[in-house]
Amino acid sequence: MATLLPESFTQRMQAQLGNEFEAFQQSLSDAAVSSVRINTTKFSGSVNDNQVPWSKTGFYLEERPFYTLDPFLHAGVYYVQEASSMFLEQAFQQLSNEPVKVLDLCGAPGGKSTHIASLLPENSLLVSNEVIRSRAVILSENLKKWGNPSVVVTNNDPKDFASFKGFFDVIVVDAPCSGEGLFRRDENAITEWSPENTQHCAQRQQRILADVWPALKPGGILIYSTCTYNPGENEENLKWLNEFADVENISLPVKAEWGVTETEAAGLSGYRFYPHKTKGEGFFMAVVRKLDGETARIPRKIKGTAFTTASRNEKALIENWLSSDEMELLNLNGTLLSFPGRYTAELTWLQQSLRIVHAGIKTGELKKKEVLPAHELALSPILNRGKFPEIELSLDEAIRFLHRDDIRPEAKERGWHLLTYRDVPLGWAKNLGNRFNSNYPKEWRIRMDITEYLAGKLDEEKAKFPIR
Ligand SMILES: C[S@@+](CC[C@H](N)C(=O)[O-])C[C@H]1O[C@@H](n2cnc3c(N)ncnc32)[C@H](O)[C@@H]1O
The missing domain is CATH 3.40.50.150 (Vaccinia Virus protein VP39)
Structure with a gap:
């Protein structure tokens, strides 16, 4: 911390903390603490022995890694979060x-x-x-x-x-x-x-x-x-x-x-x-x-909803894609969404007066008589692993996939493949025979220049990743 603390802040903290103030001020010159929280639906182990005491899934890191280069960050295996x-x-x-x-x-x-x-x-x-x-x-x-x-x-x-x-x-x-x-x-x-x-x-x-x-x-x-x-x-x-x-x-x-x-x-x-x-x-x-107030009564029938239940034919197009039978398949203008069946009335009610950015897991996009698997589905535990052929990527390949570069991994079959890194799904790519097409979202891609990392520096960074 190079910037001087405002005088009135210092005075107030002195009054607030009394003889602890010096220790407090000293701690502001220490390096900020790095920590991550694990997504147990994707990784069940422990990161290290340095657990955040008030969180079962929080871990302190000794140094701050270059998170952008870790495929697990992009796959939602952990979230970088301040420990307190x-x-x-x-x-x-x-x-x-x-x-x-x-x-x-x-x-x-x-x-x-x-x-x-x-x-x-x-x-x-x-x-x-x-x-x-x-x-x-x-x-x-x-x-x-x-x-x-x-x-x-x-x-x-x-x-x-x-x-x-x-x-x-x-x-x-x-x-x-x-x-x-x-x-x-x-x-x-x-x-x-x-x-x-x-x-x-x-x-x-x-x-x-x-x-x-x-x-x-x-x-x-x-x-x-x-x-x-x-x-x-x-x-x-x-x-x-x-x-x-x-x-x-x-x-x-x-x-x-x-x-x-x-x-x-x-x-x-x-x-x-x-x-x-x-x-x-x-x-x-x-x-x-x-202690007081009203309890909601959710209207069960609401007209003019944007979310309609998918037809039997549409449901058949994604047969066995999902591992959960708790999901209702909804159709929002040709996009298929999986949303917990028990909350569809609530979703309809919310949608009446709120701007919904997303709901549930986008499952696929209807295209003529087939459905293109949605990127979000690859990242959700509701995906039925085993339905699609899978290709395990090396760290280099994973980084190039997340950068939206061309990758040409080995594959026997044509069509959509689930790409994984250390068995965790990263997204989809369609094998067209001579090349792969990926539908990795452009807005989510790694934007930095990765050339020097692919030329050998990646392993050095890997040694600092939270899950090695
Ligand atoms: C402390 S941050 C939230 C951090 C977040 N909960 C997290 O853990 O990642 C506060 C958020 O409140 C939003 N915000 C700003 N003005 C607001 C307002 N008038 N009403 C509600 N939220 C507001 C900010 O955009 C910001 O994202």
């Missing part, structure tokens, strides 16, 4: 095993959403939202790579959810904030910081909470988090919430050796992560239960 944020897992551990409908309101780029997708009790639904269009596209990409079919990505303002009164069992508000907790890894967070901005953020957070509050059902859980230290955006907002609504505290089990700082405001518990005490960046989280 993985504390969200402790809140989800409080849920029973009953299915839940979860809204992640401020979702992009997808750290919390991919984590939630892994933590959901069976048969649950995740609606992951992001208000900024370009960021919603990134959120959608990351969730497609993660592969969970029980996900809907939306691009809406928080107030658009008010019409879904009492619909969600859990709402996560990982609010836009002044980002003091990111000072160590992001110099812009320092230059953009001002006391006025922290106040502006606090007011915006209250607006966001007030706008989305009706969508939480009575007895439902709100998880509120920021990556900042000032009480205005944290404990003061808990006090505000306590006055605004009828809420009950939910406390989380925290082990002393984690170094988490427990705070309290208006009887509500907050959990603070300071980098001089916890191995991670700055973070704040609180969990409350809503």
Whole structure:
């Protein structure tokens, strides 16, 4: 961290931390911690012995690898996520095993959403939202790579959810904030910081909470988090919430050796992560239960839906493509989607007033009398492995495939092949005899110049990848 800390930030932190301030200030000069979280539907082992204590699937790395060159990143085998944020897992551990409908309101780029997708009790639904269009596209990409079919990505303002009164069992508000907790890894967070901005953020957070509050059902859980230290955006907002609504505290089990700082405001518990005490960046989280309000009644018959159930013929075209019989096949203007059958009424209802970026797993594109397998299907565990011939790629070939270069692996059969790297699917390519055609999404391709890596430097990088 080369940029000087703003004077008024330093003064406030001195008052806030007392004799811990020096250790805190010192920790801001240490290198930021690198960590990843594993997608257990794609990899079941352990990365190393250095687990993030509050997450079963989080691991610290000794050094930051060149992630772009690791096919496993592109295949959604892991997500690069700051360790403190993985504390969200402790809140989800409080849920029973009953299915839940979860809204992640401020979702992009997808750290919390991919984590939630892994933590959901069976048969649950995740609606992951992001208000900024370009960021919603990134959120959608990351969730497609993660592969969970029980996900809907939306691009809406928080107030658009008010019409879904009492619909969600859990709402996560990982609010836009002044980002003091990111000072160590992001110099812009320092230059953009001002006391006025922290106040502006606090007011915006209250607006966001007030706008989305009706969508939480009575007895439902709100998880509120920021990556900042000032009480205005944290404990003061808990006090505000306590006055605004009828809420009950939910406390989380925290082990002393984690170094988490427990705070309290208006009887509500907050959990603070300071980098001089916890191995991670700055973070704040609180969990409350809503005590009053309405429960949703989902209309079962809605006219004018964009999603129609696929015909018997269309279903026959993808026979045996899926490993799950829980999926309903939907047709959206010639695109076939697999979506959990138990939630199609909910999807139809959501689609009435929200901008849906994607829903479920795009399974294929109808072309005359055949279906072209969709890239997202390759990345989802709902794909029936064994239906398509597979080709295992070397690291070089995998990187060239992800760069959208021509590859010519050995294949006996013509037609669509599932390409894998270390047995994890990366995408599709069609063997035309003299060449392969790939439908790897252009927008997702590796954009950097890979020449020097293919000429020998790739192995050096491989030695630093999280899963070796
Ligand atoms: C802290 S980030 C979310 C990070 C994300 N939860 C994750 O774990 O990857 C906050 C998000 O809120 C979005 N945002 C900004 N203004 C907002 C508003 N007024 N209402 C809702 N979300 C907003 C930002 O675009 C940003 O993506």
